[in-house]
Amino acid sequence: MIEMSNVTKKYVNGVQALTNVNLKIEKGEFAFLVGPSGAGKSTFFKLLLKEEEPTSGKIYLDNQDITKVSRRKVPYLRRNLGVIFQDFRLLPNKTVFENVAFAMEIVEASSKEIRRQVPMMLGMVGLSERANQYPHQLSGGEKQRVSIARAIVNNPSILIADEPTGNLDPETAWEIMKVLRQINRRGTTILMVTHAKDIVDVMQQRVIALEKGRIIRDEAKGAYGYED
Ligand SMILES: Nc1ncnc2c1ncn2[C@@H]1O[C@H](COP(=O)(O)OP(=O)(O)O)[C@@H](O)[C@H]1O
Ligand SMILES: [Mg+2]
Numbered sequence: 001m002i003e004m005s006n007v008t009k010k011y012v013n014g015v016q017a018l019t020n021v022n023l024k025i026e027k028g029e030f031a032f033l034v035g036p037s038g039a040g041k042s043t044f045f046k047l048l049l050k051e052e053e054p055t056s057g058k059i060y061l062d063n064q065d066i067t068k069v070s071r072r073k074v075p076y077l078r079r080n081l082g083v084i085f086q087d088f089r090l091l092p093n094k095t096v097f098e099n100v101a102f103a104m105e106i107v108e109a110s111s112k113e114i115r116r117q118v119p120m121m122l123g124m125v126g127l128s129e130r131a132n133q134y135p136h137q138l139s140g141g142e143k144q145r146v147s148i149a150r151a152i153v154n155n156p157s158i159l160i161a162d163e164p165t166g167n168l169d170p171e172t173a174w175e176i177m178k179v180l181r182q183i184n185r186r187g188t189t190i191l192m193v194t195h196a197k198d199i200v201d202v203m204q205q206r207v208i209a210l211e212k213g214r215i216i217r218d219e220a221k222g223a224y225g226y227e228d
């Protein structure tokens with residue numbers, strides 16, 4: 001569950017990136033966040049990740065007010081919040097297995113748990129055969145699968161994705177969407193920022209549109225609604 005209550009974010013340079021945002025995404029939902037460049041989408045994610053703090057308002061993840069969580073405890077928040085980026089952000093000197101395992105090491109999982117859990121996740125994203133390869137040996141779609149495996153390895157209740165198909169060709173993008181849909185069906189809440197009109201229009205999920213820091217549209221089974 002993701003909830004923002006009256007959230008405003010003003011950066012130190014005076015730019016107000018979000019204004020009075022009120023939003024609730026229930027457990028198990030799949031929602032798209034759309035809107036033009038500069039609308040505040042990445043700021044929204046940075047607030048969920050506690051990379052930035054809101055100027056005012058409250059933010060809840062699974063009923064916990066994260067604005068009250070200390071910096072020291074942020075890694076444990078992350079355990080419950082998987083993240084995927086457009087540019088994958090894999091560690092180049094670690095193998096596929098090690099990249100996924102690293103997310104578990106950060107939250108001090110035992111090596112026994114890691115040996116059990118990582119192969120399961122790699123199987124789920126269809127990369128069992130690639131466990132010992134390095135990121136530079138993988139295609140874009142495979143890299144994104146690794147980043148998905150890493151994002152869900154700690155069984156987060158929420159997965160947020162910032163343009164996860166932005167660097168992929170249409171066919172590979174759809175394969176990634178299938179994996180995300182499968183993760184969502186297992187109960188994980190997914191919030192995905194995207195500019196992929198075709199994907200949003202076909203998926204028929206909730207669409208939340210941000211413009212100039214405000215939510216201007218929020219529809220169940222919505223469409224992308226822009227022409228780009
Ligand atoms: N760290 C920052 N400092 C100052 N202004 C920022 C910062 N990050 C983003 N902004 C501004 O906040 C607004 C929203 O940006 P952003 O959240 O990145 O939008 P989007 O992801 O929708 O393109 C823009 O005007 C942007 O220039
Ligand atoms: Mg952005």
